[in-house]
Structures are given as C-alpha cells and as structure tokens.
Amino acid sequence: MSAVLSEPLAGLVARVPGFMPADEGAALHAAALGAGAGAWLEIGTYCGKSTLILADAARAVGAQLVTVDHHHGSEENQPGWEYHDTALVDPRTGRLDTLATFRRVLDDHLADVVSPVVATTQVVARWWTVPVRLLFLDGNHTEEVAQHDFQAFSAYVVPGGLLLVHDVFPDPADGGQAPWHVVQAALGSGRFEQISAYGSLRVLRAVG
Ligand SMILES: C[S@@+](CC[C@H](N)C(=O)[O-])C[C@H]1O[C@@H](n2cnc3c(N)ncnc32)[C@H](O)[C@@H]1O
Numbered sequence: 093m094s095a096v097l098s099e100p101l102a103g104l105v106a107r108v109p110g111f112m113p114a115d116e117g118a119a120l121h122a123a124a125l126g127a128g129a130g131a132w133l134e135i136g137t138y139c140g141k142s143t144l145i146l147a148d149a150a151r152a153v154g155a156q157l158v159t160v161d162h163h164h165g166s167e168e169n170q171p172g173w174e175y176h177d178t179a180l181v182d183p184r185t186g187r188l189d190t191l192a193t194f195r196r197v198l199d200d201h202l203a204d205v206v207s208p209v210v211a212t213t214q215v216v217a218r219w220w221t222v223p224v225r226l227l228f229l230d231g232n233h234t235e236e237v238a239q240h241d242f243q244a245f246s247a248y249v250v251p252g253g254l255l256l257v258h259d260v261f262p263d264p265a266d267g268g269q270a271p272w273h274v275v276q277a278a279l280g281s282g283r284f285e286q287i288s289a290y291g292s293l294r295v296l297r298a299v300g
Pocket of ligand 1: 109110111112135136137138139140141142143160161162163164165166190211212213214230231232233237
C-alpha cells in the first residue's frame with residue numbers, strides 16, 4: 093500500500109501529538125475507506141491523531157466513529173517512561189491528561205462525525221452492543237488489556253467489516269508482542285482473514 097493523505101489532512105494530523113507515523117496513517121485511511129457506512133469503533137484516542145484520519149474516511153463513506161479512551165495514558169506514557177510527554181500533564185492534578193488537547197481537536201475538526209467516550213474499555217465493554225463495520229485497536233498494549241479489548245469488541249464486527257490492529261511487531265526486537273498476539277488470536281479464531289499489512293498496521297476482514 094503506498095497511499096498518501098491529502099495535504100490539508102496530513103498537515104492537521106502532523107500537528108496533533110500521538111503515535112501514528114505518517115505512512116501508516118495513510119495506510120489506515122486507505123483501508124478504512126473500504127469499511128463502509130455504519131458505526132466504527134476506535135480504541136485508543138490519545139490526542140486524536142488516528143481519530144482525525146479515521147474521521148476523514150468515515151465522512152467520505154457516511155460512517156460515524158466512536159472513540160474510546162480514559163485519557164490518562166498507558167503505562168509507557170507515565171512519568172519516567174519512554175513515551176511520557178510533560179506538556180500533557182494537568183498542572184492541577186499532576187496526572188497525564190490528553191482530554192484537553194483532544195477536546196480542541198474534536199471541537200475544531202471532528203464534532204460532526206465523532207462521538208468520544210471517556211472511560212476505560214473494561215467499563216465500555218459492559219454495555220457496548222452496537223454492530224461495527226470497523227474496529228481499530230490501538231489502546232493499552234499490555235497482554236491482558238489488549239486481549240480483553242479484542243475479545244470484548246471484535247464480536248461486534250459484522251461479516252465483511254474490518255479489524256485493524258496497530259503496533260503489530262512479530263519480532264520482539266521491534267516492540268511489544270501484545271498486538272501481534274491479538275492478530276494471531278483473530279486469525280486463529282477463524283472469524284477474520286488478513287487482507288493487508290503496512291508497517292505495524294494489520295488489516296483483517298471478518299469472514300461471513
Ligand atoms: C497508543 S495510545 C493511542 C494512540 C492514538 N491512536 C494516536 O493515533 O495517537 C493508547 C491509548 O490507550 C489509552 N488506554 C490505555 N488503557 C486504556 C483502557 N484500559 N481503557 C481506555 N483507554 C486506555 C491510553 O490512555 C492512550 O491514550
């Protein structure tokens with residue numbers, strides 16, 4: 093896949109803090125365009141970088157995107173860890189808080205097509221019942237929570253719908269293994285087939 097984002101969208105995405113390389117973002121956008129209208133679900137909003145990409149594709153096909161995050165960051169975003177951003181610490185609480193930054197992105201660019209849910213995926217899983225045409229997994233990368241998110245939400249991907257998994261590294265030298273294990277679980281379930289891969293992004297389709 094050698095897709096590129098439009099210049100205005102690429103510029104916007106580049107200005108938002110987060111964890112989606114430009115080339116993988118373009119691959120995400122191209123894949124999402126194939127998901128079709130309906131409800132889409134993103135796990136892992138952070139400041140809205142991938143949300144901007146998915147929202148643009150959702151708009152193009154007439155989909156609506158729900159994005160879930162508690163907005164306090166994952167383990168690797170906490171103080172002393174590799175991906176901690178001091179600019180995102182709330183001075184009042186001393187906690188990492190990406191919601192204020194995401195709020196501006198939402199108000200300026202996303203409100204017509206994105207419904208944010210500020211909660212843990214464990215809480216959302218208790219009430220979620222909506223069939224989805226697209227599920228993007230980019231939340232917590234611990235083994236336990238990554239598997240939880242896959243098990244909890246992949247059941248709602250309709251036949252022909254897409255499961256996209258980010259940060260998939262088959263070689264442990266390249267990164268954590270949990271998303272790779274999620275892809276293996278998805279393929280092993282017989283419910284999904286892989287249709288493409290770009291960088292650390294895997295695109296799977298739910299079989300009928
Ligand atoms: C890798 S980041 C998401 C990056 C984002 N997709 C982007 O494009 O920049 C993972 C996010 O998952 C969120 N997260 C971690 N554990 C979570 C949980 N149990 N429930 C909800 N969100 C969680 C973190 O707060 C963090 O914002």
